[in-house]
């Protein structure tokens with residue numbers, strides 16, 4: 001069983017999931033995904049969906065919403081390509097194999113970054129959130145659907161104990177809200193707009209962060225933040 005949490009283990013995990021992903025996780029997260037799409041469209045503008053996977057949420061967007069998708073896993077993205085083709089989703093401008101932590105987009109490229117069930121899967125969540133900020137325009141929004149783990153107590157202990165198993169599956173259970181708070185405290189011009197519980201199990205949230213209109217996180221800022229952090 002994988003003991004490291006890195007892109008290699010994640011690629012292997014999602015190559016295993018790709019053929020059955022929609023069947024297992026489609027209906028389970030349908031409500032949360034729709035809430036995220038609604039939030040993204042309320043914010044408006046061009047959307048980047050990171051960790052777009054099989055493209056399961058792409059048909060939920062209005063055909064007038066310009067979309068780009070990115071994912072590390074080629075097998076997952078092949079499914080997304082097939083979906084875009086079959087449903088003639090002409091508003092999807094492109095789907096790219098990319099590491100969420102190092103995306104090939106220029107600074108301030110998108111009005112909204114959507115990442116559903118992604119922050120708890122990537123090896124370096126804070127660096128990934130920083131990269132979201134970099135490609136987000138000032139005044140834009142980050143919209144997440146994510147598992148929020150327990151801050152303390154028995155549930156947190158169980159979440160930690162299960163880590164080797166969930167790493168193999170491709171995600172971590174253990175991700176307390178305090179981790180987002182620490183990330184925000186160390187960044188300028190980021191605020192929480194919303195943190196709303198979502199089904200299933202009450203352990204997931206719709207989380208929205210705003211990037212202030214005056215903030216322009218560039219690659220250089222990001223590197224500096226890493227050195228300091």
Ligand SMILES: C[S@@+](CC[C@H](N)C(=O)[O-])C[C@H]1O[C@@H](n2cnc3c(N)ncnc32)[C@H](O)[C@@H]1O
Nearest residue numbers: 014051053071072073076099100116117121122
């Ligand atoms: C749990 S799935 C979520 C898929 C989809 N967003 C959904 O709502 O069901 C996590 C996705 O994140 C992708 N992913 C994991 N690490 C990544 C990374 N570093 N860069 C880009 N995508 C990544 C996986 O390949 C997978 O498609």
